[in-house]
Amino acid sequence: MxxxxxxxxxxxxxxxxxxxxxxxxxxxxxxxxxxxxxxxxxxxxxxxxxxxxxxxxxxxxxxxxxxxxxxxxxxxxxxxxxxxxxxxxxxxxxxxxxxxxxxxxxxxxxxxxxxxxxxxxxxxxxxxxxxxxxxxxxxxxxxxxxxxxxxxxxxxxxxxxxxxxxxxxxxxxxxxxxxxxxxxxxxxxxxxxxxxxxxxxxxxxxxxxxxAPYIPVPHHFKQQDELVKNAVSWMLENLDQEFHLDSLASQLAVSPRTFIRRFNQATGKPPKQYFQKLRIDEAKRLLESTALSVDDITEKVGYVDVSSFRRLFKREVALSPTEYRKRFAR
Known part of the structure; x- marks a missing residue:
């Protein structure tokens, strides 16, 4: 039929x-x-x-x-x-x-x-x-x-x-x-x-x-919030640093609870998860545009254990770092 x-x-x-x-x-x-x-x-x-x-x-x-x-x-x-x-x-x-x-x-x-x-x-x-x-x-x-x-x-x-x-x-x-x-x-x-x-x-x-390999961290927020904008700016400048929620909230002069609530409202994600996705985005950029080893890239985006980074990258992007580079390197 x-x-x-x-x-x-x-x-x-x-x-x-x-x-x-x-x-x-x-x-x-x-x-x-x-x-x-x-x-x-x-x-x-x-x-x-x-x-x-x-x-x-x-x-x-x-x-x-x-x-x-x-x-x-x-x-x-x-x-x-x-x-x-x-x-x-x-x-x-x-x-x-x-x-x-x-x-x-x-x-x-x-x-x-x-x-x-x-x-x-x-x-x-x-x-x-x-x-x-x-x-x-x-x-x-x-x-x-x-x-x-x-x-x-x-x-x-x-x-x-x-x-x-x-x-x-x-x-x-x-x-x-x-x-x-x-x-x-x-x-x-x-x-x-x-x-x-x-x-x-x-x-x-x-x-x-x-x-998944094509999706970047979203640039559009659900609502505009100067505090969240400042937080994201800090994240982008400190991708190789440890993320401490209490410390960042203190810098922004709000309580951790308020920071989490406003960040979630604006981005749809908790601060630490958003920070992690920014790190993955930067790793993707480095894999595409540089000849740096995966070990070096791991360090540049703030991770210590290469094996853990590879597993995280595969989970988020659906490709290993090596597979991603083969497909998208310029």
């Missing part, structure tokens, strides 16, 4: 979020043909829809022909929402509000009818806006975390994940994560063997399905 895919495109969407998935699902169909002399119906079919049935102008100016209006999609098995083109986070929230009346009710109706709902990149904002993700896990482009959590506080954002699946709603991370999303959907609807073949064909290392 053929799994039917409906892609709900719109002006300004990312072109790869539309054309990329169709290529991956086409590869799945090819593998089915190769594995069987008489393949019968293809594994997947797809149609592209726009709000008014007219061609869509994507973010790069490429015009994509469509098969009809949104409401003509029928009863697809999978609904795919492309990512929103943006330079700034507020543009994503604005587009989400603009699309609410066009997509919101439609997405919820298809979900209620049993369709899997999927999004790529910033398209997760359009899914979260429907309320379908309230109380469930989601992911999105790592640089949009601040805007996402501010707009949808009821959603459990798992930024480190490349793909999330919860409540029959799938989200994927930044741009090219659509490939991981498609492999996950192929596995769900066509089985693990076809999915593995497709992953090999597109040279996708599915075991490293995480955005």
């Amino acid at each position: 053929t799994t039917k895919l409906a892609i709900f495109a719109y002006d300004g969407c990312l072109s790869t979020s539309v054309t990329g998935p169709t290529d991956v699902f086409h590869i799945a169909n090819i593998h089915q043909r190769v594995r069987k002399e008489d393949p019968g119906s293809p594994l997947f079919s797809w149609k592209i829809y726009s709000p008014d049935g007219k061609p869509v102008n994507t973010s790069t100016g490429i015009t994509i022909a469509v098969d009809g209006r949104y409401e003509q999609a029928g009863n697809p098995d999978i609904c795919l929402i492309p990512g929103i083109d943006h330079a700034f986070g507020y543009e994503v929230t604005q587009k989400t509000e603009e699309m609410r009346g066009l997509l919101g009710k439609l997405i919820k109706t298809h979900h209620a009818n049993g369709a899997a709902i999927a999004s790529n990149c910033s398209g997760s904002f359009l899914l979260a806006d429907t309320g379908l993700l309230d109380g469930f896990e989601a992911t999105t482009s790592w640089w949009l975390a601040h805007h996402f959590t501010h707009s949808f506080p009821k959603v459990h954002l798992r930024l480190e994940k490349m793909v999330t699946e919860d409540n029959n709603v799938f989200c994927s991370g930044a741009v090219t994560a659509y490939m991981h999303l498609c492999i996950r959907l192929i596995e769900k609807f066509a089985g693990p063997n076809i999915a593995k073949c497709c992953a090999k064909t597109v040279m996708l290392q599915n075991k490293e399905c995480t955005q």
